[in-house]
Amino acid sequence: MQNYLDLLQHILVNGTDKTDRTGTGTRSVFGYQLRYDLSKGFPLVTTKKVHLKSIIYELLWFLKGDTNIKYLTDNGVSIWNEWADKDGNLGPVYGAQWRSWEGKDGKVVDQIVDVINEIKRNPDSRRLIVSAWNPAEIPNMALAPCHALFQFYVSEGKLSLQLYQRSADVFLGVPFNIASYALLCMMVAQVCGLEVGDYVHTFGDVHIYNNHFEQVQKQLSRTPKALPTMKLNPEIKDIFGFDYEDFTLENYEPYPGIKAPVAV
Numbered sequence: 001m002q003n004y005l006d007l008l009q010h011i012l013v014n015g016t017d018k019t020d021r022t023g024t025g026t027r028s029v030f031g032y033q034l035r036y037d038l039s040k041g042f043p044l045v046t047t048k049k050v051h052l053k054s055i056i057y058e059l060l061w062f063l064k065g066d067t068n069i070k071y072l073t074d075n076g077v078s079i080w081n082e083w084a085d086k087d088g089n090l091g092p093v094y095g096a097q098w099r100s101w102e103g104k105d106g107k108v109v110d111q112i113v114d115v116i117n118e119i120k121r122n123p124d125s126r127r128l129i130v131s132a133w134n135p136a137e138i139p140n141m142a143l144a145p146c147h148a149l150f151q152f153y154v155s156e157g158k159l160s161l162q163l164y165q166r167s168a169d170v171f172l173g174v175p176f177n178i179a180s181y182a183l184l185c186m187m188v189a190q191v192c193g194l195e196v197g198d199y200v201h202t203f204g205d206v207h208i209y210n211n212h213f214e215q216v217q218k219q220l221s222r223t224p225k226a227l228p229t230m231k232l233n234p235e236i237k238d239i240f241g242f243d244y245e246d247f248t249l250e251n252y253e254p255y256p257g258i259k260a261p262v263a264v
């Protein structure tokens with residue numbers, strides 16, 4: 001994960017200071033790309049301990065099409081608590097757009113089912129896209145989608161995925177986002193009978209919050225360790241059939257965690 005540390009350093013050196021919606025202030029750059037060959041290990045940051053359990057449950061929650069935090073809190077995951085209303089609702093965020101994008105005349109599009117069918121039927125398609133960015137619905141969402149759109153690509157029997165993230169909290173959110181989409185690529189590859197290719201992460205406004213500078217310096221003083229390995233239960237052939245127990249992480253030996261406040 002040296003390239004993740006390079007991104008932190010790049011922002012510190014080349015970023016400009018900007019105000020932001022949360023009132024915290026950031027140092028930010030516009031445009032950057034990270035790439036991971038998923039056959040070479042699972043891209044989970046090693047220079048601090050990352051809470052993989054939250055990442056897995058959040059991804060399973062997106063795939064269910066769920067947008068209420070109850071499933072997360074029932075499983076000990078609190079990362080969305082600050083944005084939910086008193087009933088736990090977030091409005092039509094990721095899960096709703098992925099699984100039930102509402103079109104004209106009540107037509108409902110399940111983008112996950114559709115994209116998997118298309119990967120199997122027409123792997124050379126250049127339209128293998130899932131979008132959470134539904135402008136008509138954004139006013140009803142607790143937070144506009146940050147990981148806005150992703151595309152699959154098949155070549156030589158390998159499945160790659162590229163994410164476009166319009167806004168990225170590089171210390172807290174990005175380690176979660178990298179691991180989550182790397183995992184999604186592995187899961188879709190398995191259910192489509194493909195090997196894994198590259199995970200490509202493309203950023204818009206990628207920023208370090210002003211109250212994360214100390215934590216970033218601490219991380220930059222650490223030398224990345226070897227990447228861990230992620231094993232999926234090979235029996236699962238349906239993207240909606242995965243449970244938490246179907247994921248096994250091996251050889252993850254990170255440095256201790258580093259606490260940081262989240263900007264709301």
Ligand SMILES: Nc1nc(=O)c2c([nH]1)NC[C@@H]1CN(c3ccc(C(=O)N[C@@H](CCC(=O)O)C(=O)O)cc3)CN21
Nearest residue numbers: 051054079080143169172173174176258259262263264
């Ligand atoms: N400012 C901001 N940054 C984000 O990364 C972010 C948002 N807002 N809003 C929506 C979601 C929620 N996400 C979050 C929220 C909190 C943590 C966080 O506090 N992580 C800690 C604790 C991990 C845990 O409890 O599982 C960490 O050390 O990584 C991470 C991602 C990602 N998103």
Ligand SMILES: O=c1ccn([C@H]2C[C@H](O)[C@@H](COP(=O)(O)O)O2)c(=O)[nH]1
Nearest residue numbers: 021144146147167168169173174177
């Ligand atoms: O998955 C996520 C979700 C959110 N973020 C960060 C990016 C920004 O710091 C905030 C969102 O604020 P906006 O004003 O809507 O851009 O949350 C993330 O990094 N990853």
